Amino acid sequence: TGELHAEDVNGLTFHMPPCMDQLHTELRNAQHLRHGGRMQYGLFLKGIGLPLEQALLFWQKAFGKHTAEQFNKEYAYNIRHSYGMEGKRTDYTPYSCKGIIMGSTPGPGDHHGCPFRHWPAAKLRDSLSARGLDDFDKEDVMQFVQGHHYQLACTRYFEVTRAMKMGILTETLQGGLVEGGKSRVASQETIEHPNQFFEQSYLLFR
Ligand code: SF4
Incomplete structure (x- = not known):
């Protein structure tokens, strides 16, 4: 620890x-x-x-x-x-997905926000490709985005990218590489909070 x-x-x-x-x-x-x-x-x-x-x-x-x-x-x-050490000493908590998704829209030069909610589709697609998602998984994620289900898109992204990292590239070729790995990744909760995403991922690879 x-x-x-x-x-x-x-x-x-x-x-x-x-x-x-x-x-x-x-x-x-x-x-x-x-x-x-x-x-x-x-x-x-x-x-x-x-x-x-x-x-x-x-x-x-x-x-x-x-x-x-x-x-x-x-x-x-x-x-x-x-950190609550100045002013009214409010101990601020990290933003939830809902807070980020419904929060202020990033303008030029801003980088806050949720990529699934705030990025143009082409930029999001490029970034998913850069992360190694194939066309099938990419369109899966984009379907959620187009339906305005941003947190489900993020959850799908979580599953796909964590499974790739575990070496579960395709079921036929490498399915046996990590015993039970795919179901472990797929049984994760819907992402409601960026810190939840982090903790789930961290625990998965501990
Ligand atoms: Fe968006 Fe995912 Fe971040 Fe939540 S954790 S704000 S859904 S990118």
Whole structure:
């Protein structure tokens, strides 16, 4: 066990749902995230067990273009605030899928939100292909998206990508590779919360 450290976060991205993985990637690329993204990703990280002092280290390092002084002045307060250490001392909880899906629509330059809800279909399809989904699984996910069942799309995505990681590529060729693996992946609960996605995945590969 033991607590999570700032440097552990990079190694956990496989277990993150697409909404958080995109924020992590964008943060790495731009060394910055706008407020909506910082809140969505920051509270998620808090939810997976990143304590306040490690969160401050994580964000300061991630915002590498900023001096320590700038970081402390512009961002550290908000991070402490979201951990309930400033202002009214509300201990904020990570956003649920419903909160993210129904929440503010990301504008240009924003990376918060739910890819299944907020991305154009072509971008979503490309990203599913990049994750190795074949046409059949991709269209399966897209059917849910087109029916506005975003959390079911995410659940299907979870099942397909976790099964691939376990080496259950096709039933005929590799079905026997992980005994009972496919049913283990498929028996997961519907995704209601990004932290649930993370925990389910983490437990599956423990
Ligand atoms: Fe994230 Fe939930 Fe959307 Fe999945 S359904 S990408 S966990 S907000």
